[in-house]
Amino acid sequence: MKPRRDLFGKEYITETIDSFEAIWNLGKDDKANPQIKWFYDVLNEYFSTINLSHPVIATEEARFKRIINEMPSTAFKTQTAKSIPYHRAKQPVNNVNYAQFYDLCKQRRSVRWFLDKPVPRELIDNAILAANQAPSACNRQPFEFRIFDDPEMVKKVVQLPMGTSGYGHSIPVMIVLVGNLDAYFDERDRHVIYIDASLASMSFMLALESMDLSSCSINWPDIEARESKMHSFLNLKPYQRPIMCMGIGYPDPDGLIAYSEKRPLHQIRKYN
Ligand SMILES: Cc1cc2nc3c(=O)[nH]c(=O)nc-3n(C[C@H](O)[C@H](O)[C@H](O)COP(=O)(O)O)c2cc1C
Incomplete structure (x- = not known):
């Protein structure tokens, strides 16, 4: 992209236009839809910068216009x-420095004792919005938060x-994070839902901490009987x-938190 090539994406442009058309036909939502806008803006930019003399590009541009x-x-x-x-701003725009971020990471510990106090849905939604800023392979965001x-x-x-x-009886809100395998078309990528959802859940947990809420991750075991009950x-x-799964809520100040010592730096990193 730096500098932009004269001709790029010709192997993908037909399937991209196919997808653009298919997604539009699926919903035909005439209200502003940020994902359709994104799709449109990128394609529009593509056709305004690409060399249109190539026959594949010319055909697809005509389809796009239609x-x-x-x-x-x-x-x-x-x-x-x-x-x-777009260009990243020259100066960092966030006000969080490393020490503050490290403190937030240290504050997050698995909490298993919660106050009997309702958790405002707005705060959970805030945490999900932060979670959804996490990277995901091809930006497919193949997960959803099921909240109880x-x-x-x-x-x-x-x-x-x-x-x-x-x-379990102390948990006021329980979340099941569900992965959508339909986001990936190849079997070789079936593990990706686990990576994408895990990255998002870390941001989710840290966002909760920033709003005085806590969480405990709960393993989902690969046991057929449980799988079918959950399904x-x-x-x-x-x-x-x-x-x-994840239990979340306001931490009970009288409940103890298991002390979990972390491995020292030299054991978990190796350069080159
Ligand atoms: C994938 C995963 C599964 C976990 N499963 C459980 C669980 O089933 N029950 C539980 O009480 N804690 C569970 N935990 C919490 C861990 O025990 C906890 O993260 C670990 O001991 C480190 O402590 P910390 O979270 O306070 O840093 C799980 C954590 C992860 C990341």
Whole structure:
């Protein structure tokens, strides 16, 4: 991209336009949709910079124009800046320095004792918004957060994984992170949902801490009987997999937190 080549992406442009058309036909949402806008802006930028004399590019540009002519402009035109490659600001825009970030990381510990205090959904949503800034392979974001804050449902869902014995009754909100295998078309990538969801859940947990909430990750075991119970509890599609669970809530200041010493730096890093 630096400098941009005269001709690039010709191997992918046909399938990209196919996807653009298919996604549009799927929803035909005439309201501003940030993902359609992103798709439109990138393709528009592509065709405005690429060498159009190549026959494949010319054909696909014609298709692109035909598709967008049929779309209401409200679907992709907004007053906001274009969703295309941009220069990173020269100065960091965040106010968090390393010491503050390290403290936040240290503050996050697995908490298993929570106050009997409702967790505002708005705060959970805030944490999910932060989680969704995490990287994911090809930006596919192949996961969803299934959240239970209804006490009767929490009672049921805490029993589905194995790791909640002794403290499950203290959890006010239970989350099941579900991976969507349909996001990847090759079997070779079936592990990617686990990586993508784990990266997001780390940001999620840190975001909770920044709002005085705590969490405990809970293992999802690969046991067929439990898998099928969870599938029917969550009404999952055949391509969806539970990845992990998480208990969250306001930490009980009187509840003890297990001290988990971390391995020293020299044991976990090796240069070159
Ligand atoms: C993938 C994963 C699965 C876990 N499963 C459980 C579990 O089933 N039950 C539990 O009480 N804690 C569980 N934990 C929490 C760990 O025990 C905890 O993260 C670890 O001891 C380190 O402590 P810390 O989180 O306070 O740093 C899990 C953590 C991870 C990352």
